[in-house]
Amino acid sequence: MAERDFARVPAPSLLGSEISAEDCGDVVLSLFEKSGIGLAVLDPALRVRAVNEMFSEQCGRPREAVMDHSFLTFVHLSTRINLLRQFERLIRSRPSPAVRRSLAVRFEATGIAGRLAAFPVTDSTGRVRMIAVQFAPERIEESFPVVREQRKLTALTAKILEGVAAGDSTMRLAAKLFLSRQGIEYHVSILLRQFQVPNRTALAAKAYSMGIFSIGCWPPRVLPECIRD
Structure with a gap:
């Protein structure tokens, strides 16, 4: 055997060694924690079963x-x-092991918005x-969510804002x-002053960016928490 070929052969002590399942698990958990990426594992009911420190920081909990x-x-x-609709569709579709879904997410406590990559793990029956x-953050908006009393809308101005956003x-x-x-x-002039924007187009855009409307809903609907009692 040539000297260069011998150098490629693992040492005898390595050839006879075995890696236990517990050792593998420890390695995986270590990578999970030290990845620098927000990671979590959910069950089919969307309960959090495992989470690393980065993900909990992004949640603000x-x-x-x-x-x-x-x-x-x-x-x-x-x-x-x-988000619930997207997860339900993902679970019911019996996805292949390689499937990946990208979902828009914004955390309540921190206002951090971004994309959530979801990777379903199935059993032998495809369930x-x-x-x-x-989670990959895109931006941080300190003023979000807008539920402060001075920013809440009356029922009438909420209807007007919905109409403006609908065109x-x-x-x-x-x-x-x-x-x-x-x-x-x-x-409308009151809303323009309240949101500090010059026109109706900017008013609708800012209301969406501040989370006042429900995402994925048409015609636009102001969230109940943004309307005064």
Whole structure:
């Protein structure tokens, strides 16, 4: 055997060694914790069964407050309904092992928004046993979510904001809400000042960015938490 070939042969002590399942598990958990990426494992009911420190920081909750709770309780209401639908579709579709879904997420406590990559793990029958998720943040908005009292809308201004976001004209809004054109313009001007924007297009865009509307809903609907009692 040539000297260069001998160098490629593992040492005898390595050839006879075995790696236990517990050792493998420790390695996996170590990589899970030290990856620097927000990682979690959910069961089919979307309860958090495992989570690393990065993910709990992104949630804005200590790990013990995240474990065994529904993942949906940590995301903002504006994304919760759409996220639930996407997870239900993923679980019911009996995905292949290589499937991956990218879902839009915004955490309630921190306002961190980003994409959640979901990797379902199936059993021999194709049924989803668990879902590994990886979160990649896109931006942080300190002012989100907007539920402060001075930012909440009256029931009427909420309807007007919904109409503006849907592209309704002043005349159409006046007919729908049984108001005069002047009344609609008056309330729109108040909304423009309240949101500090120059026009209706910017008003609708800012309301969406602040999480006032439910994501994935058309026509636009203001979240109940953003409307005064």
